[in-house]
Amino acid sequence: MQLSVARGEVLVLGGGDGLAAREILKYPEVQQITLVDLDPAMTALGQQHPIFLKLNQGSLNDPKVNLINRDAYTFLQETGEIYDVIIIDLPDPKTIELARLYTREFYQLASRHLSLGGTLVTQATSPFFSRQAFLSILKSVQAAGLPAIAYHNHIPTLGEWGWVLGMKGERFDAEAIKTRLEALPFDTIPTRFLNNDAMISMLHFGKGELAKLEEVKVNQELELALYHYYKAGAWEIW
Numbered sequence: 001m002q003l004s005v006a007r008g009e010v011l012v013l014g015g016g017d018g019l020a021a022r023e024i025l026k027y028p029e030v031q032q033i034t035l036v037d038l039d040p041a042m043t044a045l046g047q048q049h050p051i052f053l054k055l056n057q058g059s060l061n062d063p064k065v066n067l068i069n070r071d072a073y074t075f076l077q078e079t080g081e082i083y084d085v086i087i088i089d090l091p092d093p094k095t096i097e098l099a100r101l102y103t104r105e106f107y108q109l110a111s112r113h114l115s116l117g118g119t120l121v122t123q124a125t126s127p128f129f130s131r132q133a134f135l136s137i138l139k140s141v142q143a144a145g146l147p148a149i150a151y152h153n154h155i156p157t158l159g160e161w162g163w164v165l166g167m168k169g170e171r172f173d174a175e176a177i178k179t180r181l182e183a184l185p186f187d188t189i190p191t192r193f194l195n196n197d198a199m200i201s202m203l204h205f206g207k208g209e210l211a212k213l214e215e216v217k218v219n220q221e222l223e224l225a226l227y228h229y230y231k232a233g234a235w236e237i238w
Helices: 019-024 040-048 050-056 072-078 096-102 104-111 131-143 174-182 196-202 225-231
Strands: 009-014 032-036 065-068 083-089 114-123 148-155 159-167
Touching: 009 019, 009 072, 019 032, 019 050, 019 083, 040 050, 072 096, 072 104, 096 104, 096 131, 096 225, 104 114, 104 131, 114 131, 131 148, 131 159, 131 225, 148 174, 148 196, 159 174, 174 196
Parallel strands: 009 032, 009 083, 032 065, 083 114
Antiparallel strands: 114 159, 148 159
């Protein structure tokens, strides 16, 4: 969020539990969050169930949140809106249908709805349990024309997990994005763990972990390589 040049209009694809919205609402400059989630049962839980309300602090009932129950791909194809930040919080690409939401074409479509200097972030599975899938997502965002970097963190319920961040603008490249992220302050944002030290740690990987990027394929509509990479991951040791 802080990396983006503007933060007024935010699009969340997925995120029906309201947890992403909870964090986004911590930024006072956010004017509207459009949250698109396919499953109305999930968003109903996020809006009504006591456990979810405790966790998400009632974020899905906030007047700044515009909740839409729709397929993410269809929404992007039909909307004419432009967003400063796009956060893709979708399930892992464990099916053909879900793998389509991680393609070069999908990221190109999302990029057309991103303002200049805006950021796009997608969850990218686990760089530990499914490294090829993780690298394929990174390569697919880059192939969509967005300078992009990968980062990772340990989540207690999931283990080692990864994300990919892209930024729209000709004057940005991957190294510049990483440098800007490493310098970000988080003093004014009420986050539980995120600070400058945590950000620096998330941006660095172990020796050789990103070295085989050239060996993986871009995930494309006509060749969903990501689906096969994901299925071949070491999920049995998770």
